[in-house]
Amino acid sequence: MKIKKFIAGTMPAALAQIKSELGDDAVILSSETIDGQLHLTVAVDEAEDFDFAADETIKKIDTKAFFDETSLRDALDYHGVLELVQYHILSACREVNRKYGRADDMFVMRNALEKTFKFKSLLDNMTPVKMFMGTPGSGKSTAIAKIATQAKLKGIKTSIISTDNIRAGANKQLESFAAILDVDFIFYKEARELFRYIKNHVEEYGCVLIDTPGINPFIKSELDKVAPFVDSLKCDKILTFDAGRNVYEAVEAAEIFSELGATGLLPTRLDLTRRIGSILSIADCCNMALSGASVSASIAKGMAEMNAASLAKLILS
Ligand SMILES: Nc1nc2c(ncn2[C@@H]2O[C@H](COP(=O)(O)OP(=O)(O)OP(=O)(O)O)[C@@H](O)[C@H]2O)c(=O)[nH]1
Ligand SMILES: [Mg+2]
Incomplete structure (x- = not known):
């Protein structure tokens, strides 16, 4: 819903202005005269207004995308990983799950670690x-x-x-x-x-x-x-x-x-x-x-x- 204020000298002039700007569907919510001028508050429905009843506006959530991260969280807890670091790893786990649609712990954890950490070979000849x-x-x-x-x-x-x-x-x-x-x-x-x-x-x-x-x-x-x-x-x-x-x-x-x-x-x-x-x-x-x-x-x-x-x-x- 779009709400707008109009000021005009007379009611016909105000209505003409409202019609040209907002079309025939505009509704006058209030009107008052201040210093000889007509002040109107007008509302009009917008096409893109969110409609709870409209099917297409409700995004279907794919329940398969959710996976149970309890065992991963328990493992990180067991190892005594700091909470902030657990958060980073688990957030990467969820990202991996969404991206690949896989929920098996080893796959998710391996890819999440790949995202979260840097690995460098000790015999890397770029930096001898x-x-x-x-x-x-x-x-x-x-x-x-x-x-x-x-x-x-x-x-x-x-x-x-x-x-x-x-x-x-x-x-x-x-x-x-x-x-x-x-x-x-x-x-x-x-x-x-x-x-x-x-x-x-x-x-x-x-x-x-x-x-x-x-x-x-x-x-x-x-x-x-x-x-x-x-x-x-x-x-x-x-x-x-x-x-x-x-x-x-x-x-x-x-x-x-x-x-x-x-x-x-x-x-x-x-x-x-x-x-x-x-x-x-x-x-x-x-x-x-x-x-x-x-x-x-x-x-x-x-x-x-x-x-x-x-x-x-x-x-x-
Ligand atoms: N079990 C086990 N012992 C290790 C390992 N790495 C080192 N050690 C032992 O730890 C002790 C100390 O190792 P060093 O390599 O001398 O340690 P450092 O850092 O050079 O010591 P400083 O030069 O005195 O500072 C030695 O007895 C090593 O054998 C390991 O991975 N496993
Ligand atoms: Mg030494």
Whole structure:
């Protein structure tokens, strides 16, 4: 219904105006005279008015489009995924269901994870230089040794660089791994030395793995030990973290590493972990790409690929 006001000197003049503007169906709702002028309020039905009785205006809802998300929600709950992250994943699940008309949990979850998270291979030759950071004992050196082993097996020329001058023996450990694998090992104490080396030698390698000292992200002076190395290079910066950590603790610490420059995530000790809520929560909250996961203390094996399918399996099994 359209309502309009008209002002005219006389009633015939007003009616002529109403008829020409609104047609014959217009109805006068009220009229009054103010200062010798006629003020009319007029209404007319519009063709596009919503009509509850008209069949074509009521969109039929396809009940097949609905699916029961209870089991998916329960699985995310079991894993201790933060509520906000659950919301993102479940909303992607509903989108997948609508798009493909499929309601089976594994299909929906896998495609929803594909939409929600970023995945990046650890041996991606587009970005051969990778720097690892994390709390002490989070598995940086072990992850580097594992990736170097995989690279070696694929015939990718690899170099391991340590910048860890904090923990006694840290370099000895990596150096002996490098010797066993017969890959180059270098130690740099200063960020500018690291920068110079990478600038001059990066093209010789298909994979350059940089270790950094383990730090407590809640202490500024510790962050300052790693920040110069992080800032000196444009490369993939990957956070290693123990997947079994409490989700709130893990996200809070990861946010600080994210501010420091971490863009990738490599969870460790997945073999000792049943709930992966912190992995999903960090990746979503800190917008980090999932790069792989350490699933054993053994160097020779135990670096699993992280993709939507493997993650969906972990969530639903
Ligand atoms: N079970 C299991 N143990 C792991 C895994 N990754 C690392 N570890 C063990 O965790 C311990 C610490 O690993 P490191 O690789 O030395 O950790 P880091 O981050 O280099 O430690 P710092 O250099 O001291 O900061 C070692 O005993 C590893 O064998 C894993 O995926 N599973
Ligand atoms: Mg180490």
